Amino acid sequence: MLRLKVFESLPVKIVVMEDEIHHIHQAVSAVREYGLDPELIPNYQAFDKLNEVILGVLTDVDIVGQPEGLGLALQCLKKSIPVCVVTRQIGHEYSGWKGPILDIIRKAGIPVFISHGENKDWTEAMIKLGELIHEKLMAGSAQVDKAYQRYVKYAGA
Secondary structure, three states: OOOOHHHOOOOEEEEEEOOOHHHHHHHHHHHHHOOOOEEEOOOHHHHHHOOOEEEEEEEOOOEOOEOHHHHHHHHHHHHOOOEEEEEEOOOHHHHOOHHHHHHHHHHOOOOEEEEOOOOOOHHHHHHHHHHHHHHHHHHOOOHHHHHHHHHHHHHOO
8 A cells, every 4th residue: 555645744653562573573564554654662651752643553452561552542542542452362361461451442442453373463453443543534623634634535535
């Protein structure tokens, strides 16, 4: 997919929070395939320090043994930023806290993608995040929303 021209002059980013290097590469690839640039953050506290226009967020739940993804997902919900949570069934879910946290995230209306293999479903999550971003931009009145709406109208998308 080609980068949308409407975003060429804006420092827009998709935030990615993941702690395992092979999953980081997969997430970055999924974001770039969608035509956008990723911004990697190490924890949810780093989210508030970003200066870019954040279109959306992809996050794992477990970051270095802590439920950082819950904190980031709830920050996004509070700020009306589209977010998808990506995790896998294999591994740390047996620590006891992951299931209840995923339930909280789901009940808040945040999409959760759980893979049953070694790789996480970053591509599927990015597609869903793109849909959420589109809905938000089409309904909004901020400068970036209006630019996007004009682009969609004239591009015939």
